[in-house]
Amino acid sequence: MSVNKVILVGNVGRDPEVRYLENGVAVAKFPLATSDNYKNKNGERVSNTEWHNIVAWRGLAEIAEKYVKKGNQLFIEGKLVSRSWDDKEGNKRYITEVIVSNMQMLDKRNQSSDNSNNNTEVVEEQKTEQATENNDMSVEDDLPF
Numbered sequence: 001m002s003v004n005k006v007i008l009v010g011n012v013g014r015d016p017e018v019r020y021l022e023n024g025v026a027v028a029k030f031p032l033a034t035s036d037n038y039k040n041k042n043g044e045r046v047s048n049t050e051w052h053n054i055v056a057w058r059g060l061a062e063i064a065e066k067y068v069k070k071g072n073q074l075f076i077e078g079k080l081v082s083r084s085w086d087d088k089e090g091n092k093r094y095i096t097e098v099i100v101s102n103m104q105m106l107d108k109r110n111q112s113s114d115n116s117n118n119n120t121e122v123v124e125e126q127k128t129e130q131a132t133e134n135n136d137m138s139v140e141d142d143l144p145f
């Protein structure tokens with residue numbers, strides 16, 4: 001048995017880039033920053049920021065397009081996927097992405113005039129719809145306990 005699950009809480013680094021494939025399927029990509037703050041042995045405050053490549057498909061991509069903006073705090077649940085390709089100069093490039101299965105906006109309601117709806121409820125409804133559409137993202141409970 002293996003598990004590929006990622007849970008992140010962080011801030012959006014820039015507005016999502018959303019495109020629609022020929023078959024009408026939406027895909028959104030954006031960076032998410034998570035920070036780890038601690039004091040080193042000299043008592044100095046140190047902040048370490050990690051950047052994550054987030055990819056949302058279908059309904060979640062459409063939600064991201066409408067509601068997610070640079071600076072928003074998000075809860076992201078998904079799986080890690082790594083891929084490679086050759087760039088224009090023939091160099092091998094690698095990227096690791098988080099494919100979103102659940103997304104919740106953590107910002108307070110009405111923080112922005114553009115986000116005056118209850119975004120969390122909208123995202124939760126969309127998550128349920130997407131889980132139904134994506135059989136490969138459904139969870140089977142075959143655990144022995």
